[in-house]
Amino acid sequence: xxxxxSVTIVEGPLxxxxxxxxxxxxxxxxxxxxxxxxxxxxxxxxxxYEAYEPMTTGELRRxxxxxxxxxxxxxxxxxxxxxxVAVGETSFRLSIGALHRAEAIEAAEDFISAMKKGVPIWKTxxxx
Amino acid sequence: xxxxxSVTIVEGPLxxxxxxxxxxxxxxxxxxxxxxxxxxxxxxxxxxYEAYEPMTTGELRRxxxxxxxxxxxxxxxxxxxxxxVAVGETSFRLSIGALHRAEAIEAAEDFISAMKKGVPIWKTxxxx
Amino acid sequence: xxVSVLLFGPQATLAGTRSIEVDVATDSPTxxxxxxxxxxxxxxxxxxxxxxxxxINHEFAAHDQIVQPGDEVALIGMVSGG
Amino acid sequence: xxVSVLLFGPQATLAGTRSIEVDVATDSPTxxxxxxxxxxxxxxxxxxxxxxxxxINHEFAAHDQIVQPGDEVALIGMVSGG
Numbered sequence: 001x002x003x004x005x006s007v008t009i010v011e012g013p014l015x016x017x018x019x020x021x022x023x024x025x026x027x028x029x030x031x032x033x034x035x036x037x038x039x040x041x042x043x044x045x046x047x048x049y050e051a052y053e054p055m056t057t058g059e060l061r062r063x064x065x066x067x068x069x070x071x072x073x074x075x076x077x078x079x080x081x082x083x084x085v086a087v088g089e090t091s092f093r094l095s096i097g098a099l100h101r102a103e104a105i106e107a108a109e110d111f112i113s114a115m116k117k118g119v120p121i122w123k124t125x126x127x128x
Numbered sequence: 129x130x131x132x133x134s135v136t137i138v139e140g141p142l143x144x145x146x147x148x149x150x151x152x153x154x155x156x157x158x159x160x161x162x163x164x165x166x167x168x169x170x171x172x173x174x175x176x177y178e179a180y181e182p183m184t185t186g187e188l189r190r191x192x193x194x195x196x197x198x199x200x201x202x203x204x205x206x207x208x209x210x211x212x213v214a215v216g217e218t219s220f221r222l223s224i225g226a227l228h229r230a231e232a233i234e235a236a237e238d239f240i241s242a243m244k245k246g247v248p249i250w251k252t253x254x255x256x
Numbered sequence: 257x258x259v260s261v262l263l264f265g266p267q268a269t270l271a272g273t274r275s276i277e278v279d280v281a282t283d284s285p286t287x288x289x290x291x292x293x294x295x296x297x298x299x300x301x302x303x304x305x306x307x308x309x310x311x312i313n314h315e316f317a318a319h320d321q322i323v324q325p326g327d328e329v330a331l332i333g334m335v336s337g338g
Numbered sequence: 339x340x341v342s343v344l345l346f347g348p349q350a351t352l353a354g355t356r357s358i359e360v361d362v363a364t365d366s367p368t369x370x371x372x373x374x375x376x377x378x379x380x381x382x383x384x385x386x387x388x389x390x391x392x393x394i395n396h397e398f399a400a401h402d403q404i405v406q407p408g409d410e411v412a413l414i415g416m417v418s419g420g
Contacts, residue, residue, distance in 0.1 A: 161420045177419075178346055178347055180344075180346060180393075180396075180412060180414075182396055183393060183396035183397070183412070183414075186396060186397075187398075208419060219420070220419065220420050240420055243419045243420060244417070244418065244419055244420050245417070246391075246414075246417065247417060247419050248346065248393070248412075248414045248417055249417055249418065249419030249420075250346050250347025250348065250416070250417060250418055250419075251347070251418045251419075252347065252348075252351075
């Protein structure tokens with residue numbers, strides 16, 4: 001198991017970030033996805049996320065590993081909710097440590113974009 | 129004064145982040161620049177930053193405003209150190225709130241890239 | 257052979273079920289055979305199948321991968337993480 | 339006219355001073371006139387001047403902007419924030 005990669009699936013909303021930048025990092029980026037109060041102009045109450053474990057964790061880890069290799073990252077930590085996450089709460093967090101800014105930011109975009117296309121996680125809207 | 133934009137110059141290293149995502153945000157990104165232990169393979173003790181106030185704050189604010197307009201951000205907060213920042217400490221933090229991921233990440237890259245080219249801040253290396 | 261395919265998210269909603277049985281004319285169906293059979297078994301899924309992949313035992317399957325009896329088969333499509 | 343130009347960071351190090359006096363042949367020099375005069379006054383800066391801008395009273399100056407007596411003039415180049 002590679003300690004530089006961590007993947008956590010959490011029931012309900014994510015708590016505050018507890019990850020720390022690694023020793024040699026020059027760049028540290030924390031991206032959070034938050035449930036917005038509106039979708040298509042309709043007021044939302046919550047999003048309900050569904051995972052397919054252990055495949056979801058497996059695919060997130062595989063993607064984290066590929067992203068780390070491609071961009072030469074130092075660390076990558078992924079946290080994602082399952083179940084109900086209310087408006088204003090955090091459902092996703094990606095924390096990346098890298099030597100330089102450029103690769104950290106590109107890696108964040110690449111990871112999230114690939115996750116949204118291919119990782120088995122689904123959401124259902126719960127309107128207010 | 130626009131409360132959605134904040135610019136702070138801090139003497140010495142930055143403390144922990146205290147900014148919070150705005151009410152409607154779907155994406156929240158916090159980028160931190162940390163002083164690396166090596167530059168060009170030589171062990172570093174610290175970076176010493178120099179600003180030219182009030183121009184530095186003025187240019188950071190102007191850049192924040194332009195970045196917010198270009199990318200349609202909700203909020204943008206910039207924190208930058210002056211003076212000595214030791215290895216492992218944080219010298220720069222950019223916090224962006226946006227409706228969606230794409231504009232938040234692009235805005236972070238654009239802001240930092242432009243800052244490094246044009247904002248009057250200088251650093252001097254203090255080798256170990 | 258009869259294969260049970262797990263459905264999730266919007267595809268479960270579209271099909272009105274979280275698990276669908278498909279009949280295939282062979283005893284060693286490939287992932288592609290299952291996807292083709294799904295089109296007939298659940299026409300509501302047709303539009304989303306081209307952007308979906310089959311997982312066999314929690315791993316994405318190659319097109320020509322054979323489904324064995326007892327395998328856990330799932331349709332992975334219309335994902336929306338983040 | 340004699341104009342004092344503030345230097346910072348690596349350019350202050352290169353020139354060996356944090357403020358340099360330049361003499362210009364006119365009483366209403368432009369920002370470009372000052373940059374040209376800096377090349378002669380501090381040859382060590384030559385390589386970095388093309389990527390530098392002049393600030394007048396804490397605002398970046400246009401090339402043809404006139405420096406008035408009493409203005410605070412600064413050379414902004416080789417910046418390295420972040």
